[in-house]
Amino acid sequence: MSYFTIAGVQLHALHHGDNTDVMRHRIDMLMARFPQVQMVLFSELVANGASPHHAQPMPSAMEAIFCQIAEQHRIWLIPGSMFERIDDKIFNTLSVINPHGQVVARYRKMFPFRPYEEGVEGGSEFVVFDVPNIGRFGVSICYDMWFPETTRTLVAMGAEVILHPTMTDTIDRDIELSIARTNAAVNQCYFFDINGAGAIGNGRSIVVGPSGDVIHQAGTGEEIMPIEVDLSRVRRERETGLRGLGQPLKSFRDRQVDFSLYRSETGSTPFLDTLGPLAKPARVDIEEH
Template sequence: MSYFTIAGVQMHAHHHGDNTEAMRHRIDVLMSRFPQVQMVLFSELMPMGASTHNARPMPCDAEALFCQIAEQHRIWLIPGSMFEQAEDGIYNTLSVINPHGQVVNRFRKLFPFRPYEIGVESGTEFVVFDVPNVGRFGVSICYDMWFPETTRTLAAMGAEVILHPTMTDTIDRDIELSMARTNAAVNQCYFFDINGAGALGNGRSIVVGPSGDVIHQAGIGEEIMPIEIDMTRVRREREAGLRGLGQPLKSFRDRKVDFSLYRSETGSTPFLDTLGPLAKPVRANVEDY
């Protein structure tokens, strides 16, 4: 089966509260209206809000509720992410739930939005999963997109679709829209970048095809986006080139250049070490003017 329908959900929610029942209602309405949907994707931190005070161990009651919903509607469900309380700290964690109500994998955000997202640890593992008879999907969260190595790694692991919940409420959303298109094009994959609305994001979710083409871009309010994708597009463009032209994945595979920076023990260079600490900007004293 090459066709598969994914619905991104951009919705308002409480910044610091439990949004799970609102999400359940949204899924019920969505599946009643668009019964062809096979996967539902929410934005980052949608279930329990953006406060680390709501962190909880995994598995948890909220995740169990989403498992019930996925089984009820026979859908793949990625309910955004939640703060996970682990023994070694707090992580921003996404659950992948199959139509049988089973958690098939969990992904911890690799790059917390530092220096602003303080008190959250970095994940270390990439996650891809297979939808039987459809294809391979990869997951990342928000700021992960700003590091091209993350999406390239998922593509190199065989991901044909990147599912990317985000919570962007800042003035750099326009840059992320360009990044979503670029990530899709250079990795020849679909890219679903789903943002929240209101307190949990300034909207403008975007779905991009494997040529970097914008399939849909949402406004700033609530919106449900059921999008049918065609896996043969990804496979054909990876075989024959983006719009019949460049073949970036094959070129990366066959490269002669050695990226020695990524093999160093520190992952750094003398230049990067001159950039100073990773810290919030400080306000200058008025006496300095």
């Protein structure tokens, strides 16, 4: 079987504070109306707000609530992400919960939105997981998508669907829509980019097919998006090419070039080192004459 139904939930929730009750209510409504849904995906930091002060060690009581919900409805559940505390460090962490209510993976955002997302560490481990008899899924979070190496690595690990919660409330959302389409096309995969609404995002979640085609783009308010994907389409397009044309994954596999620039022992590159520190733009005062 290659058909699988994923529901993205674009939720209008509190910017800071516990949103688990409203998330539970949305899932209850969703499953009553669309019982065919097999996986539910929320946006970044929706569960407990966008302040690192709410960080908790994991497993946590809040994560346990989502495990109970997943088991109750027999769904795969990715409740966005939550700030996780490990000793004196804080990570932006996503939990993958199976229909038995078990956490099968945790992914820590690799690229915090620096310099704005201060005090949050970057993770270092890619995460893919298998849905039995369906296929392989990969996860990333928000700013990760701006770095093509992240999605390409997940796909090289076998991912056919990328699940990508985000929390974008800024004027670059239109650019992210293009990046989502590009990531899907060049990696020949489904891409679910689910944003928040209201105080936790300006909406416009997008679901993209493996040809870069927009399956659905949400508005700016609350929205539930049940989408049936067909993973045989991913496999066929990877075999025959995007619309019977480009086969980028095979070309990347068969490349002659060695990207040795990325393998520097110091992790730096001569040009990038000239760009200066990663800091917020400073205001330039204009003198009055």
